[in-house]
Amino acid sequence: MKILYITLGTLSLALGILGIFLPLLPTTPFLLLTAALYFKSSPRLYAWLLNQKHLGPYIRNFRENKAIPLRAKIISISLMWITMLYCVFFIVPYLWVKILLLIIAAGVTHHILSFKTLK
Template sequence: MDHEVRESRHSAVRYSLLTVGWLSVVLGVIGIFVPVLPTTPFLLLAAACFARSSQRFYLWLVGHPKLGPWIRDYLDGHGIPLKGKVYAIGLMWLSIALSCYLVPLPWARAFMLSCAVLVSLYILKQKTLPNR
């Protein structure tokens, strides 16, 4: 488990990343118990935020006995659980569909749909772990 942690030099960026990181941890933990909330994407986001804001929190999260395996499996190239892939892609497309409905600008819709397609392809391309 030798992953790079490079903290941002800007305090405003660091505090913003810490806030998003902790919010993601909370949502990820809730996702363990609530079937419609994805755990893995939120924990990966938290790890990415902590990797740029706090080495201490990053090491805590990645080394956590319950939460760490979700992240380490991905970082070590073992993949993402099928449940995580399904929820991440499903919720992303639901939010993109709602956003496209609410935003009438064709260029914004094209941008959102392009991003959703690319993110979906990236997630689908990752190795799949059995459900946890």
């Protein structure tokens, strides 16, 4: 089971890192899943993850405060809306897909803003 947890944790970590750059892929949930899987499988990997310069604060802040830093909220919501609006105006030809993308963007925005803001 340890090998399975480590493998799934590493996959989750990769998706979390991709989520930093891809607007619809969430970063924090994947990093939290990675932390849980590493916690069950390897204290060394868990400690490594929490001590990472860029990733560790995401996990610690969310686990301790249930909060997302203001900068992360601004960047994630801005990138998501820029991408969605670009797709709506220049890429997607169907009206129903455009409406669906805008509804998804509004839902994700609401979800992100529903968490406390860590200043």
